[in-house]
Amino acid sequence: MGQMNTNPDAAVASQEEISAEISALHQEYERSKSQGGAEETNVRLNFPPYRSSLLRHPTKSLHHADPEEIELHSPAFGDRDVSPLEADLTIQHGGEPIGERIVVVGRVIDADGHPVPHQLVEVWQANAAGRYIHKRDQHPAPIDPNFTGVGRILTNANGEYSFTTIKPAPYPWKNHHNAWRSAHIHFSLFGTAFTQRIVTQMYFPGDPLFDLDPIYQSITDPAARDRLVAQYDHTVSQHEWNTGYRWDIVLSGTNRTWTEQEEQ
Amino acid sequence: MDLTPTPAQTVGPFYGFALPFEGGEQLVSRSHPAAVRFHGTVFDGEGAPIPDALIEIWQADEAGRIPREEGSLNRDGYTFTGWGRTSVDNNGHYSFTTVEPAALRQGSAPYILVAVFARGLLDRLYTRAYLPDDNQALTADPLVASVPADRRDTLICERDDQGNLRFDIHLQGENETVFLTYPNTPQVTGPIDD
């Protein structure tokens, strides 16, 4: 790691080198797991093939904390914060955006199996050409004047969310030479406790870029990686209008007792 | 049904048009009689400021009460919702206007809970920014007491000349901030040094 170029935009390594680093780390993990090591259900903070992580991951163990009351609660969001129109990313401008119209639905629950009702879900993404409305995105693909790529949703009483958008395309980045991200939608979620806060990415089934993508592969366990992949769901597709995807999200446990939950 | 928590992924470099919102850094107005600036810089392992980090805070009010009111994304200027979000600027600096929380209970010292997101950071990190003035409360706080003495200062704000709270965050390096992990909240560091 001492010799590794820590400039995240250096784009010096080849895909072969990055892929070899990924598979060495995965093999080491599988070996350790088969010898009784812990299953890694979350992403690794220290994952060198993702070059931006080199100088930005903690080098010391995380310190155990017992949650105080503030950590057992989460900010509240409501109709004051989110308009129902924000759940449709295709109606934010004068015309229809270019691309494959999709509806994404799912349910937010926690690790204890409780739904997370009336809570904020934020999504953002590239357009159908793989371009973000962001000043730092210099990828020479067209901007779509009818697509910003930002949405907000409040989950319903059952913890369910739904939004309409355009299927995002893969896009290039500078992690290594000829690097491409798997197509994804960014998600930001709150639970009922702030320790459940998560920012993650939803992927589409069968993406040919999965094996090459060091961000996706920074989750060492294949079963955990699969949890980020939505399923095509024909019951969500609508006649002559949209195709449908379903992605359920499980937040971590709350550390609250049942009585505390009832009091909410 | 599979109840294993969904893994995290980095916020990436392109959240700036999506997550920050107008007034996100103003939990109270600057003219609020108890307004205090809570600010600092986010550094990487080489001591360079990070220009693409996002900071969230979540805290009790001046009475130690946990806000339950909606309206953080669309503030009315009167209701304290306890939650704020802001991007760092090009110099890695973030700044909130808020009030100083009171302690949540007897025997614990008051703090602002901080969540850090950044490009290159694959999962969010939690830390606590403790108020600096009451040494007795800090010494008695179970979390502060459980942290090795040589790293404790990374959890405590500095009070600057204007009375502001300064809280720098070092993701790595000599002054690496103490980041927290909670029960039932799986986080995976990967290889670490200690």
Ligand SMILES: [Fe+2]
């Ligand atoms: Fe992205």
